[in-house]
Amino acid sequence: MNGQQSVGRQAAPRFLETTVDLEKKFLQGRQNRAEELESAVRYFLEFLKGFESLEITPPAVTVFGSARFDESSRYYQLARQMGRRLAEAGYTVITGGGPGIMEAANRGAREAGGLSVGCNIKLAMEQQPNAYVDRFVQFDHFFVRKVMLVKYSSAFVVLPGGFGTLDEVFETLTLMQTREIEQFPVVLMGTVFWARMRAFVEESLLAERTIDPQDMDLFHMTDSPEEAVSIIVKSDSEGQ
Secondary structure: OOHHHHHHHHHOOOOOOOOOOHHHHHOOOOOOHHHHHHHHHHHHHHHHHHHHHOOOOOOEEEEEOOOOOOOOOHHHHHHHHHHHHHHHOOOEEEEOOOOOHHHHHHHHHHHOOOOEEEEEEOOOOOOOOOOOOOEEEEEOOHHHHHHHHHHOOOOEEEOOOOHHHHHHHHHHHHHHHOOOOOOOOEEEEOHHHHHHHHHHHHHHHHOOOOOOHHHHHHOEEEOOHHHHHHHHHHHHHHHO
16 A cells, blocks of 8 residues: 555544445344444434545546456546546546546546545455555445535536446436436446447437436436536536
């Protein structure tokens, strides 16, 4: 572990020791009242830990994407370019703090001299914090982590990913569609990858009227980091 990461851990002290399989236990179903109260206290303290650890001066952009792409992937390189362009434009780059797309975006931001933040979660198989975060906090529950990834950002960039990435992008779109958060830019990068999702949304959701036509405007698609940054900067300027 490098010096930067050690500093990040010291700057983000844990309120509670990690308990194995916390979220699995939470989702098992009804517990007795004392156990439910203990769980509620843990969630509250984990939120407090996130608030304390992630005091970020805006503007910030969250980058979502798969943990499974290595440095040889075109999507890794695209995320690295995106992180660099965001940092050059003055944005803090926030990711899930793990490998793959997250590492690439954090890496690009650091290479450009920007602030690189990671909100990691401990997984049994694949997620370890990457070496390019300046601030780092580890969560035990996915839902707490997702709140933090949304709370501090004024835009979202989504690169190819799996179920977790789809969960993140659709939850963010749902929050904007229902006006639970402001309508911030959501930029999908990797147009060939996302074209099939867009087709499904148009041909199934829109065709069956489970969404409105204007909901299609909640996200943008591009392969250009420069265009993505332009969309985000334009939204920021219009919101001021």
